[in-house]
Amino acid sequence: MKALEGIKVLDFTHVQSGPTCTQLLAWFGADVIKVERPGVGDATRKQLVDVPGADSLYFTMLNHNKRSIEINSKDAAGKEVLTKLIETCDVLVENFAPGALDRMGFSWENIQKINPRIIVASVKGFGPGKYQDCKVYENVAQCAGGSASTTGFRDGIPMVTGAQIGDSGTGLHLCLGIVTALFQRERSGKGQKVLAAMQDGVLNLCRVKLRDQQRLERGPLTEYSQYGEGIEFDDAVPRAGNDSGGGQPGRILKCKGWEDDPNAYTYFITQAAVWEKVCDVIGKPEWKTDPDYATPKARLPHLNEIFGAIEDWTMTKTKFEVMDICNPLDIPVGPILSMKEIAEDEGLRKTGTIVEVDHPERGKYLTVGCPIKLSDSDVEVTRSPLLGEHTLEILSEVLGYGQDEIDRIVGSGAVGEAKAVAAE
Numbered sequence: 001m002k003a004l005e006g007i008k009v010l011d012f013t014h015v016q017s018g019p020t021c022t023q024l025l026a027w028f029g030a031d032v033i034k035v036e037r038p039g040v041g042d043a044t045r046k047q048l049v050d051v052p053g054a055d056s057l058y059f060t061m062l063n064h065n066k067r068s069i070e071i072n073s074k075d076a077a078g079k080e081v082l083t084k085l086i087e088t089c090d091v092l093v094e095n096f097a098p099g100a101l102d103r104m105g106f107s108w109e110n111i112q113k114i115n116p117r118i119i120v121a122s123v124k125g126f127g128p129g130k131y132q133d134c135k136v137y138e139n140v141a142q143c144a145g146g147s148a149s150t151t152g153f154r155d156g157i158p159m160v161t162g163a164q165i166g167d168s169g170t171g172l173h174l175c176l177g178i179v180t181a182l183f184q185r186e187r188s189g190k191g192q193k194v195l196a197a198m199q200d201g202v203l204n205l206c207r208v209k210l211r212d213q214q215r216l217e218r219g220p221l222t223e224y225s226q227y228g229e230g231i232e233f234d235d236a237v238p239r240a241g242n243d244s245g246g247g248q249p250g251r252i253l254k255c256k257g258w259e260d261d262p263n264a265y266t267y268f269i270t271q272a273a274v275w276e277k278v279c280d281v282i283g284k285p286e287w288k289t290d291p292d293y294a295t296p297k298a299r300l301p302h303l304n305e306i307f308g309a310i311e312d313w314t315m316t317k318t319k320f321e322v323m324d325i326c327n328p329l330d331i332p333v334g335p336i337l338s339m340k341e342i343a344e345d346e347g348l349r350k351t352g353t354i355v356e357v358d359h360p361e362r363g364k365y366l367t368v369g370c371p372i373k374l375s376d377s378d379v380e381v382t383r384s385p386l387l388g389e390h391t392l393e394i395l396s397e398v399l400g401y402g403q404d405e406i407d408r409i410v411g412s413g414a415v416g417e418a419k420a421v422a423a424e
């Protein structure tokens, strides 16, 4: 049995944020029915195409374990099918531009009339307020949520991160909102609206920077490198390069081979509890007792010198050797892994975090499997659906339409071209 078995999800999502959420629900066992515009589908199907004629990796990697039905939501017969889906489903998830669902005729009030138990979950760029009507993409959310202003180097421009904290991050937040609302519905019997705004999601992940903003009002941020460098703080949290986000100084340091390999680096944290071991490893035993280096506070003005000495040592080792030497000593380090190294990592494949999937149009490809492991709800990653692959199956099996009604609906053009059998 899967955790969310029996839960039906009307997946009205597109691009990345919403699909991330519904893919997780599908992995936890929900029946996720993805509604797509006839003949077009989710825009990502045809974005960043690498195999001509096949669904892109952008689409396939965000839409596993789902079924696809084509419905024109602006057509009368399409609205009829959607209304039946709303009647049948436990959750509707959408991430259209603000107001789009209302314009289709499916306002929260109307949806509640159709099915008072349904949970309507939305990703929007901003919560209620002056920006509520804006369309928002990943990097806009990273900028509006405080990530860009706090990422990068102090003397450089704001930076976005490679991790999709605005899209995938908000999808995760929404997913938690949905299962929480499902849990509440067990007692209340009622559905509710769930909103995850991308700005809020990014800010939630930047919580420590709002912490630092308030600390800054009381004095300099002593664990930031700029403090040790004697550079004054402004009135907003600065970009801190690769300084660690906690109270323990950390940096990215070169390892053996850095001249040719852009990822021959390690993250190294000079955690106070293991300072003496750090001194021994890097050949500076005298720093254990030297009053200028022996305590975390005394070390703050010397961080550049200290990390310089550590780097002199890490440059004599590969990033994996650094890991092998430091880990047994509880010195926190981490190799900078390239995507190539991650794709080839046997351990990640064993745990199902990296999965190979077969697809009828594109053949085998790698994807990120479910990152959350439940001991009693296994995840089997199955390929993403082709556009409209399950239209007929959903009309008959899920919605109970008879053949005459199916012919009428298909004939109206509201569900695209009928695909008689699921493609394999």
Ligand SMILES: CC(C)(COP(=O)(O)OP(=O)(O)OC[C@H]1O[C@@H](n2cnc3c(N)ncnc32)[C@H](O)[C@@H]1OP(=O)(O)O)[C@@H](O)C(=O)NCCC(=O)NCCS
Residues within 6 Å of the ligand: 014, 015, 016, 017, 018, 035, 036, 037, 038, 071, 072, 073, 074, 095, 096, 097, 098, 099, 100, 101, 103, 104, 123, 124, 125, 134, 135, 136, 137, 138, 167
């Ligand atoms: C992502 C986003 C910027 C894309 O904008 P967009 O490509 O213009 O797409 P929209 O959501 O505005 O939808 C465009 C239209 O398609 C229509 N549409 C979508 N599915 C349809 C269907 N099955 N049948 C008919 N029309 C459909 C919508 O109703 C809308 O029409 P309208 O403008 O007349 O109301 C926008 O959807 C958005 O801001 N979403 C919320 C935030 C978000 O999730 N952003 C991150 C995306 S990873």
